[in-house]
Amino acid sequence: METLDPILAEHPFLRGLDQRHLRLIVGCASNVRFDAGQTIFKEGEEANQFYVIRSGKVALQIYAAERGSITVDTLGEGDILGWSWLIPPYNWHFDAEATELTRAIALDGKCLRKKCEEDHDLGYELLKRFSNIIHQRLEATRLQLLDLYGTHA
Amino acid sequence: MFIVEREQLQSLFDALIRRGYALIGPTVRDSAIAYDEIKSVDDLPVGWTDEQDAGRYRLNRRSDQAMFAYAVGPHSWKRYLHPPSIRFWQAKRNGRGFNIHEEERKNSPFAFIGVRPCDLRAIEILDTVFTGREFVDASYESRRRDAFIVAVNCIYPASTCFCSSMLTGPRATGGFDLCLTEILEPDHHQFTVEVGSQRGEEILQDIPRRTATEEDAETFRLLMAEAEARIRRRVHTKDMKEFLYKNYEHPQWQEIANRCLSCANCTMVCPTCFCTAVEDTTDLMGNEAERSRRWDSCFTMDFSYIHGGGIRSSTRARYRQWMTHKLASWVDQFGTPGCTGCGRCITWCPAGIDLTEEFRTMQESENNKLICEEVKTNGNT
Amino acid sequence: MEPMLEVELSEDRVAVDPMVPSLFAVTRIHRETRDTFTLTLEPPEGNGGFNFTPGQFNMLYAFGVGEVPISISGDPGDGRLLTHTIRAVGSVTKAFCGLKKSDSLGVRGPFGCPWPVHQAGGKDIVIIGGGIGLAPLRPAVYHVLSHREKYGKVALLYGARTPNDILYLRELEQWRARFDVEVHITVDHATTAWRSNVGVVTRLIPRTSFDPSNTIAMICGPEVMMRFTVQELLKRGVESSDIYVSMERNMKCGLGFCGHCQYGPLFIWKDGPVFSFDRIRALFAVREIRR
Numbered sequence: 001m002e003t004l005d006p007i008l009a010e011h012p013f014l015r016g017l018d019q020r021h022l023r024l025i026v027g028c029a030s031n032v033r034f035d036a037g038q039t040i041f042k043e044g045e046e047a048n049q050f051y052v053i054r055s056g057k058v059a060l061q062i063y064a065a066e067r068g069s070i071t072v073d074t075l076g077e078g079d080i081l082g083w084s085w086l087i088p089p090y091n092w093h094f095d096a097e098a099t100e101l102t103r104a105i106a107l108d109g110k111c112l113r114k115k116c117e118e119d120h121d122l123g124y125e126l127l128k129r130f131s132n133i134i135h136q137r138l139e140a141t142r143l144q145l146l147d148l149y150g151t152h153a
Numbered sequence: 154m155f156i157v158e159r160e161q162l163q164s165l166f167d168a169l170i171r172r173g174y175a176l177i178g179p180t181v182r183d184s185a186i187a188y189d190e191i192k193s194v195d196d197l198p199v200g201w202t203d204e205q206d207a208g209r210y211r212l213n214r215r216s217d218q219a220m221f222a223y224a225v226g227p228h229s230w231k232r233y234l235h236p237p238s239i240r241f242w243q244a245k246r247n248g249r250g251f252n253i254h255e256e257e258r259k260n261s262p263f264a265f266i267g268v269r270p271c272d273l274r275a276i277e278i279l280d281t282v283f284t285g286r287e288f289v290d291a292s293y294e295s296r297r298r299d300a301f302i303v304a305v306n307c308i309y310p311a312s313t314c315f316c317s318s319m320l321t322g323p324r325a326t327g328g329f330d331l332c333l334t335e336i337l338e339p340d341h342h343q344f345t346v347e348v349g350s351q352r353g354e355e356i357l358q359d360i361p362r363r364t365a366t367e368e369d370a371e372t373f374r375l376l377m378a379e380a381e382a383r384i385r386r387r388v389h390t391k392d393m394k395e396f397l398y399k400n401y402e403h404p405q406w407q408e409i410a411n412r413c414l415s416c417a418n419c420t421m422v423c424p425t426c427f428c429t430a431v432e433d434t435t436d437l438m439g440n441e442a443e444r445s446r447r448w449d450s451c452f453t454m455d456f457s458y459i460h461g462g463g464i465r466s467s468t469r470a471r472y473r474q475w476m477t478h479k480l481a482s483w484v485d486q487f488g489t490p491g492c493t494g495c496g497r498c499i500t501w502c503p504a505g506i507d508l509t510e511e512f513r514t515m516q517e518s519e520n521n522k523l524i525c526e527e528v529k530t531n532g533n534t
Numbered sequence: 535m536e537p538m539l540e541v542e543l544s545e546d547r548v549a550v551d552p553m554v555p556s557l558f559a560v561t562r563i564h565r566e567t568r569d570t571f572t573l574t575l576e577p578p579e580g581n582g583g584f585n586f587t588p589g590q591f592n593m594l595y596a597f598g599v600g601e602v603p604i605s606i607s608g609d610p611g612d613g614r615l616l617t618h619t620i621r622a623v624g625s626v627t628k629a630f631c632g633l634k635k636s637d638s639l640g641v642r643g644p645f646g647c648p649w650p651v652h653q654a655g656g657k658d659i660v661i662i663g664g665g666i667g668l669a670p671l672r673p674a675v676y677h678v679l680s681h682r683e684k685y686g687k688v689a690l691l692y693g694a695r696t697p698n699d700i701l702y703l704r705e706l707e708q709w710r711a712r713f714d715v716e717v718h719i720t721v722d723h724a725t726t727a728w729r730s731n732v733g734v735v736t737r738l739i740p741r742t743s744f745d746p747s748n749t750i751a752m753i754c755g756p757e758v759m760m761r762f763t764v765q766e767l768l769k770r771g772v773e774s775s776d777i778y779v780s781m782e783r784n785m786k787c788g789l790g791f792c793g794h795c796q797y798g799p800l801f802i803w804k805d806g807p808v809f810s811f812d813r814i815r816a817l818f819a820v821r822e823i824r825r
Contacts, residue, residue, distance in 0.1 A: 148666030250638030428793030435598030
């Protein structure tokens with residue numbers, strides 16, 4: 001899809017990739033849109049894609065029986081949604097729901113996994129970028145864990 | 154300078170008592186030389202001397218009748234200028250509100266007898282803390298304003314003294330009303346008297362004296378030189394502040410913490426430690442309340458407490474706070490180091506920790522590191 | 535022979551003992567969240583009003599219980615009444631919680647160094663609060679908004695525990711409705727009824743528009759939150775001398791005599807509680823000097 005090329009190349013996540021790798025990735029990309037309230041994926045489902053959010057807001061949720069569904073993170077414009085497509089057995093670990101009209105680029109994880117196995121350079125470039133995202137999310141999660149605003153007797 | 158005979162010293166005491174001063178001076182009590190109310194020269198530790206070392210204090214009898222042949226004991230003058238506990242005010246409930254009655258400050262003015270040069274500097278330091286900044290501490294100010302100071306130069310510094318390194322002694326250079334130096338020889342016993350203020354000048358009129366001769370002045374100079382030579386502990390104070398600021402993580406702090414009991418003795422005996430805890434209390438019925446303060450110490454666990462917990466929970470952090478404050482941060486806060494070299498913290502530490510020793514260890518280890526690095530780089534060329 | 539040190543005092547310095555509080559009467563108590571409430575106080579009769587600058591605090595005394603430092607959270611442009619937002623965490627703050635209209639409490643102050651609202655003219659302003667930290671920042675927000683033309687872009691970022699713990703929610707929404715302020719709110723976790731942001735407040739910074747080379751940032755909240763927020767701002771290119779934080783320490787007298795509030799060589803009551811980050815950078819990094 002030629003029209004996606006410049007959008008993806010501009011995105012901070014993919015910046016710095018050489019043309020060859022960018023084309024490989026674009027080959028797995030498609031435009032998607034989610035209405036407000038629409039479920040993007042549910043915990044346990046097969047994780048075969050990840051999303052580059054172009055606009056809108058997505059809530060990551062966990063369902064805890066007595067407490068119901070709890071939102072633990074929200075992602076917005078520019079954020080990457082989903083890395084479970086990289087980790088076997090490739091299942092989603094959270095629910096994701098669009099809280100408002102959300103437009104994103106979906107990337108076919110299954111397709112990309114195959115390409116990464118064939119081209120390890122591409123695999124390394126992607127993993128470098130994903131490990132950075134995972135690091136940021138982990139740090140943020142740990143801060144949330146501290147319950148900083150709670151009273152600590 | 155004047156000379157007053159030993160027999161005439163009592164007239165100085167009497168002159169002060171006549172003017173309504175309460176005399177506070179050194180006296181033997183509980184096997185130490187403490188500062189307490191005195192009336193006569195016989196109350197002084199005549200014929201006594203002290204033997205001090207890290208964690209050690211003894212009084213020994215002398216073979217003569219010297220009245221000031223010792224250094225400092227566990228008391229300092231902050232006991233009288235900045236008392237261990239005072240009340241600020243009392244309050245009584247009144248309808249939906251309450252009325253506050255401030256504490257009246259009245260006491261006879263003090264005459265401090267036998268203030269050592271290190272303690273003179275300590276008083277100057279407390280003056281800056283309590284009267285030299287934005288707010289004035291009313292209690293300190295009322296006790297300090299009328300205090301009469303009779304300083305005494307040190308002839309027999311203790312082994313724990315290091316006033317010469319801190320540039321505070323063994324000779325007093327100012328900050329007193331009168332300053333005495335004891336001259337005890339086989340055939341005469343007298344005092345040189347230096348006048349430091351108008352008040353001192355006025356009191357001196359009541360005391361039989363003669364003007365000092367050139368010979369007297371020479372004896373005085375020799376005595377002071379001998380006293381200075383007797384001081385054995387030395388501290389290299391050059392760049393002390395910068396050094397301590399750079400070494401918050403020095404391994405020696407943990408080494409000290411392994412020995413320190415955080416008993417707070419050092420802060421109690423230190424003549425410049427001024428930290429207090431403010432306390433609000435009430436009676437059982439909740440109708441009367443009062444606010445008071447008492448001495449506190451940064452060595453206690455809850456000194457740095459805020460909701461959630463204390464900040465300095467390890468002994469290491471607390472010792473580091475005390476020593477860095479005393480020798481470094483104090484300079485940024487008040488213009489001079491907070492340490493006067495009186496040596497009390499060394500003598501009265503049950504673990505025998507000597508901050509001059511610890512500081513030297515840190516300096517030497519840093520020097521060794523620099524030398525090693527130099528050798529390494531030079532070895533490579 | 536040198537003259538004795540003369541102890542000089544001016545008459546008015548000794549006239550009122552600064553350890554004696556003034557009595558203020560409670561005119562209004564408003565519950566903000568589960569454990570936080572705002573007291574509005576009236577100065578004693580004959581007093582012109584109460585003047586303070588944003589970021590300053592008072593020592594508040596609950597009769598018979600004790601005294602604590604609380605930041606002033608009201609509008610510095612309105613000196614008639616004094617406002618404090620208090621979180622009930624200890625015996626003194628819980629006693630304040632139990633006060634009724636017309637009850638009295640003791641006030642000493644104001645103390646402390648304020649937020650740099652006067653030095654920030656012509657710059658972008660980023661205000662970041664966490665939890666109860668929004669209370670000491672609110673006077674700065676009031677000041678900036680009532681002198682809006684003096685500043686560039688203005689952004690307010692706020693993080694709370696859950697939607698029920700959001701402080702000043704109505705005012706935040708009013709500010710958000712203005713076109714000249716960017717407001718982002720986030721919580722640590724929420725039920726799905728909450729349709730806005732979830733996550734730590736640092737995550738809001740990349741989404742906020744400001745010029746890092748011409749910005750003053752003011753941060754207040756738990757020390758860990760301030761630490762990570764400062765890092766994020768430095769990463770974005772804001773100078774450490776343009777980042778201001780509000781430090782809290784055990785404060786007992788507010789006058790510099792009791793020694794408790796020392797932070798290295800600095801006294802929080804006098805040199806703070808607001809500090810520019812470059813001034814305290816070295817201390818911030820040392821454990822058991824910082825929290």
